[in-house]
Amino acid sequence: MYDIKFYGPSSIDWELGTGGEVRVGQRDSGDHGCPHDTTYHGEDQYAQASGTEGETGYPIEDGTNGHPYYRTQTTPVVDVTTYTSSNKMQVDSNEYTSAAKSKAVVLQVKVASDATPGAKSAVTFTFEYSEI
Amino acid sequence: MGYNPPLVYYWKAFYHDGTELAQFDDEGNEHLFKEIDQSKLKGFGWFPFTYQQEAFLKSRGHNVRALPLPSYVLWLKPGQRLIAFRRHFLSLSIQTPVGVSSLTSHKVLYVLGWQETIGGRNMQTLMYIDEEGNVELSSSHETAKKEPV
Numbered sequence: 109m110y111d112i113k114f115y116g117p118s119s120i121d122w123e124l125g126t127g128g129e130v131r132v133g134q135r136d137s138g139d140h141g142c143p144h145d146t147t148y149h150g151e152d153q154y155a156q157a158s159g160t161e162g163e164t165g166y167p168i169e170d171g172t173n174g175h176p177y178y179r180t181q182t183t184p185v186v187d188v189t190t191y192t193s194s195n196k197m198q199v200d201s202n203e204y205t206s207a208a209k210s211k212a213v214v215l216q217v218k219v220a221s222d223a224t225p226g227a228k229s230a231v232t233f234t235f236e237y238s239e240i
Numbered sequence: 241m242g243y244n245p246p247l248v249y250y251w252k253a254f255y256h257d258g259t260e261l262a263q264f265d266d267e268g269n270e271h272l273f274k275e276i277d278q279s280k281l282k283g284f285g286w287f288p289f290t291y292q293q294e295a296f297l298k299s300r301g302h303n304v305r306a307l308p309l310p311s312y313v314l315w316l317k318p319g320q321r322l323i324a325f326r327r328h329f330l331s332l333s334i335q336t337p338v339g340v341s342s343l344t345s346h347k348v349l350y351v352l353g354w355q356e357t358i359g360g361r362n363m364q365t366l367m368y369i370d371e372e373g374n375v376e377l378s379s380s381h382e383t384a385k386k387e388p389v
Contacts, residue, residue: 230335232344238351240273240325 109239110203112141113196114213116233118189123228125220130231131185132197133168133178133214141199141211142177157216168216175214188215188233196236246305247289248371249350251324254283254313264293268300273324284322285313286350286369309373312352320354323366327351347371 120130134140142154155175159165166173169184178184191197200211213235250263253276261277264270276284289297294306316322327349334341353366365379 228335230333232331232333235330235332236327238325238327 109205109210109237110201111236111238112198112200112210113236114199114233115191115193115196115236116188117231118192120189120231121229122217122231123224124218125223127218128220128223129218130188131168131216131218132188132191133175133216134181134183134186135178136181136183139200139202139211140197140213142175142214143211144209145177147176154212154214167218168214178214185216193234199235244303245346245348245371246303248305248307248309248348249286249288249369250304252285252287253281254285255280256282264297264302268297268302270302276322278322281316281322283313283315284324284352285311286324286352287311288373307371307373312350312367312369312375314352314354314367316354320356323351323353323355323364325351327368 114132122128122130124130132140133142155177157165157168157175158173167185168175168178169181171179174184197213199213202210204210251273252260252262254260255277257280261271261275288309288311289304289306291306294304297304314322329345329347329349330343331345332341333344348371350369350371351366352369353364355362355364357363363379365377368376368378
């Protein structure tokens with residue numbers, strides 16, 4: 109299994125307010141996926157955003173409290189709608205020949221104070237990979 | 241192997257000496273693509289399973305499905321290098337406010353083609369075969385990545 113890519117729709121109608129978006133963690137070079145590495149989070153865990161539940165949260169790019177794998181990058185996040193079927197995100201370029209955990213896509217929803225509350229419609233994201 | 245979705249095509253390699261290597265042998269053992277001896281490869285194909293093959297391979301634990309599909313065989317010319325793989329597309333539906341996610345589709349394309357260097361340029365010609373046997377042909381100087389309709 110190799111060549112894992114990720115993409116979604118070109119727009120997401122979640123009414124997240126001014127500057128609101130669904131964003132994805134980015135590396136300045138190489139794969140954008142976050143490795144299963146205990147440097148960044150515990151085994152079988154992920155680096156959960158911190159803050160005050162229901163009030164505020166730290167963005168991935170926050171220099172102190174952001175995601176440890178992305179916060180030091182020049183461009184730590186982009187709007188996930190950047191990645192569509194014609195512009196796919198490279199998640200993991202490694203080849204896996206036995207059971208393993210690939211690099212992960214790190215998503216975050218940025219909700220502005222003027223966002224429209226309520227349940228939102230489902231959004232479909234797609235992972236691709238090759239095998240032989 | 242526990243393929244999901246089930247395989248609808250298996251591969252078979254044809255050698256210049258008249259011998260063949262198929263993905264599944266008569267005992268139901270599965271061979272790996274890397275076992276193919278590329279140096280003596282004459283041709284390669286994707287073949288649909290017969291109903292007999294389906295029953296036998298299922299009894300050996302392989303998740304395969306027999307469908308009335310066409311076969312696709314490529315005969316390589318000198319200087320051409322085989323390209324063959326399966327490309328998976330897993331779609332997940334994600335919904336707020338609780339991040340509910342579910343697998344909405346899992347499609348597979350069976351890819352068959354060749355690479356060759358012409359005038360110093362890396363040329364590739366690929367067939368993208370879906371699980372219903374439909375095919376799209378793509379030719380470019382770099383690997384194209386189609387997606388199932």
